[in-house]
Amino acid sequence: MGPGPSDVNPRILEAMSRPTIGHLDPMFVQMMDEMKGLLRYAFQTDYDLAMPVSAPGSAGMETCFVNLVEPGDKVVVCQNGVFGGRMKENVERCGATAVMVEDEWGRAVDVNKVEEALKANPDAKILAFVHAETSTGAMSDAKALAGLARQHDCLTIADTVTSLGGCELKVGEWGLDAVYSGTQKCLSCVPGLSPVTFSERALDVVKNRRHRVQSWFLDLNLVLGYWGSGGKRAYHHTAPVNTLYALHEALVLLQEEGVENAWTRHRNHHEALKAGFEAMGLNFVVPEGERLPQLNAITIPEGVDDAAVRTRLLEEYNLEIGAGLGALAGRVWRVGLMGFACNRTNVLNCLGALDAVLSDMGAKIDAGRAVEAAMACYREQA
Amino acid sequence: MGPGPSDVNPRILEAMSRPTIGHLDPMFVQMMDEMKGLLRYAFQTDYDLAMPVSAPGSAGMETCFVNLVEPGDKVVVCQNGVFGGRMKENVERCGATAVMVEDEWGRAVDVNKVEEALKANPDAKILAFVHAETSTGAMSDAKALAGLARQHDCLTIADTVTSLGGCELKVGEWGLDAVYSGTQKCLSCVPGLSPVTFSERALDVVKNRRHRVQSWFLDLNLVLGYWGSGGKRAYHHTAPVNTLYALHEALVLLQEEGVENAWTRHRNHHEALKAGFEAMGLNFVVPEGERLPQLNAITIPEGVDDAAVRTRLLEEYNLEIGAGLGALAGRVWRVGLMGFACNRTNVLNCLGALDAVLSDMGAKIDAGRAVEAAMACYREQA
Incomplete structure (x- = not known):
């Protein structure tokens, strides 16, 4: 991701x-x-x-x-x-x-x-x-x-x-x-x-x-x-x-x-991921309305070690998320929801893993709510 | 090939x-x-x-x-x-x-x-x-x-x-x-x-x-x-x-x-292919001593339809050989003996197929001798 x-x-x-x-x-x-x-x-x-x-x-x-x-x-x-x-x-x-x-x-x-x-x-x-x-x-x-x-x-x-x-x-x-x-x-x-x-x-x-x-x-x-x-x-x-x-x-x-169906799928899973991030208290870099559903950049919470989190996600959850590039290096994570990888399993795994790792590292987030928020979003879509 | x-x-x-x-x-x-x-x-x-x-x-x-x-x-x-x-x-x-x-x-x-x-x-x-x-x-x-x-x-x-x-x-x-x-x-x-x-x-x-x-x-x-x-x-x-x-x-x-063994393998199969081409009466474009073992360019016999031969080889023998390029377009065939494809099966199949197709199309070649000439070469190498 x-x-x-x-x-x-x-x-x-x-x-x-x-x-x-x-x-x-x-x-x-x-x-x-x-x-x-x-x-x-x-x-x-x-x-x-x-x-x-x-x-x-x-x-x-x-x-x-x-x-x-x-x-x-x-x-x-x-x-x-x-x-x-x-x-x-x-x-x-x-x-x-x-x-x-x-x-x-x-x-x-x-x-x-x-x-x-x-x-x-x-x-x-x-x-x-x-x-x-x-x-x-x-x-x-x-x-x-x-x-x-x-x-x-x-x-x-x-x-x-x-x-x-x-x-x-x-x-x-x-x-x-x-x-x-x-x-x-x-x-x-x-x-x-x-x-x-x-x-x-x-x-x-x-x-x-x-x-x-x-x-x-x-x-x-x-x-x-x-x-x-x-x-x-x-x-x-x-x-x-x-x-x-x-x-x-x-x-x-x-x-x-169908290409329109693919666009809708990306939008729907993005909404669920967004609900999870927001429930955790994580902020998007891009204002609503200008966001890509397939690339979700969120601000790294204060005091959290960027590389350490990404390494733990990779090693413990087999999950890759992207680092910031250029002016945003070290300040954001980029979570992709692209094509075949844009699915419910990935959304829930990502939210659960990030919630667990950030909590464990003492980050100030609203822990334990992200996955349920995403599930609620999926229920609404159904 | x-x-x-x-x-x-x-x-x-x-x-x-x-x-x-x-x-x-x-x-x-x-x-x-x-x-x-x-x-x-x-x-x-x-x-x-x-x-x-x-x-x-x-x-x-x-x-x-x-x-x-x-x-x-x-x-x-x-x-x-x-x-x-x-x-x-x-x-x-x-x-x-x-x-x-x-x-x-x-x-x-x-x-x-x-x-x-x-x-x-x-x-x-x-x-x-x-x-x-x-x-x-x-x-x-x-x-x-x-x-x-x-x-x-x-x-x-x-x-x-x-x-x-x-x-x-x-x-x-x-x-x-x-x-x-x-x-x-x-x-x-x-x-x-x-x-x-x-x-x-x-x-x-x-x-x-x-x-x-x-x-x-x-x-x-x-x-x-x-x-x-x-x-x-x-x-x-x-x-x-x-x-x-x-x-x-x-x-x-x-x-x-081993890279030296790979060079020798290319040389050996080239020698067998060459023996077959020569037995058929086909001529190399490049003089001996300046030839690449892995790319064998031979002159198309007079009166033979270049494209028709290549099409028959492809359709009847599942064999691709190359056309001439640039100044040599329409005048030569290029037979590759490269890497994994450089093996005895390919050499014998190519000689047999070319012999059969050229004979069938009435080309002036010494028919029916190519495969045996290649086999003799392999026996000498052994």
Whole structure:
């Protein structure tokens, strides 16, 4: 129950361990085509370009930036946690300028400040933001930000690493342009791939660049020779065949459940976990209404040894929760409720274990009430 | 029996399907430390930096170039197949100049021409070459090339994607500086990772760059916060946990066999396959003495339909062999004998199947003799 990788469904582990076949084998190519359709469903879009980058989410982020940003460009970057800072690094390494819109860690991106920044920078080409900030648990209004970007004739780059499959995400309806995600969060697949989708207008920008993309490995003009539409599958790099089996199975599972049902499931278990945390007297970092159901950041009670608690949870309860990152290091815990791991057993185990360990270590909490509070919440939902 | 991915040992598939744990879990961190030692053994080096890049071999190549090359640098690049051309692309995308040393496809890199190029370009910073050219089956003299580079005060970047575990490779003794490989060739692991190793002097260059590395994802100054020595494992990106289980198991298998024994095994099965091809009257692309045992490129007999033969082998014999790439497309087949797939069963099945299909399609070969020729070779070896 950390911030990812989440627990992987055994069906996915089984699929991944099937014999490796060639990345140009006709059966594999057929699976690739299916996967593109399944990704469109997960992203809720009809964009033609929907494919997994053959590397983790950070490489998905880099794919969006190196393909869309050219030297001298200006990009408005929203930062309200770790990953907005990583976006800034990407922009600068492309030889472009990042105009930062800073928000407090633990808050959603302030749409009004973004509007001001876009008005003040009419030459901005791209608006980049994190939909679901994994470092804080804050959810930003991707729909409103996408609308603003269109008004100001900007492309959007959106980080949906933690949102895909875990909370409402409608790439097509909202009009997001370049969207990347990860496999190891709410898809509950193994880590190592980054699903991406690009709108037609984003792809036009990629195809009409003045400079070559600085990364050969991530250059979509080349990668699409393998993953693009048009039937021919030309070798670019050797695809991670078995991890792609795993992602295919994860996407089939999401389709079986229904993506809206998955969003509801995350919301429901989050409500129960929240009831338990509140009964214990633990406080959320993010205000109600801006919280991600799948990533629950809570403030570490005063006087409690962060690492000691996490070690005891791991050793005594086989339970991993996440430490704080960046500005929140040592100040918060991050409890993931992602994909396959988002279930009642985990919610109750986490609350019981945390209650027991914190009580035992003398923390000032309302002990012994968390599990019952969560159960009451589940009864209400039923 | 294509040019990779090769067949994966079931032990590796089993290891990969174990439950996913966190990339900062103490047990996982311990596995990372073991893996670094196992990689040093596989590469035959004592360089401190030995780690897998979290993406396929092409990203390992890019890791070497983006970390060592800066804008304005000059790099001597040897090209005798597809992958030297990819190196040129990498150099240019780093804003540097590639001085090309071209050799015929199917031949080893000409050491004399390289020496001339180094003399003519005393300001060259790096010599880059492919040890085992997967597109042609040619093996170049990495030891001699590394020696030349040192004489001319150049760093080396060496592509060992297909050589690692399949033929002699002594990174430390030969003094190679930045070496990348793949997991899906002679390690017989699943595709998706790229083992790399850097000498101290290469790492010094990375640490003392004038410009930031253009890729955030591949910047070793950041990646080594997670993979480097010194105990602390700071989050950079989410490691591909399950694929790393697989690589760990592949490296344990190599250690169990002994790396020299693995080289001998590849050589022996290559000799048998060669005896069979020659009995059939098929010609190797690469002259004897420059051939890789693990990648056997043979000229397609005149009048034979390339794709039709490969389709029949796949459909009737469940056998994949590789098509030609680049300049050799449509002119050659590439038959891999890599790692777990390098065994007597595969050699005999391949010869028998190819003999049958070519005969049936009316090709001018010496039919019905290949399998016996291979068997005779095995008897001699015994």
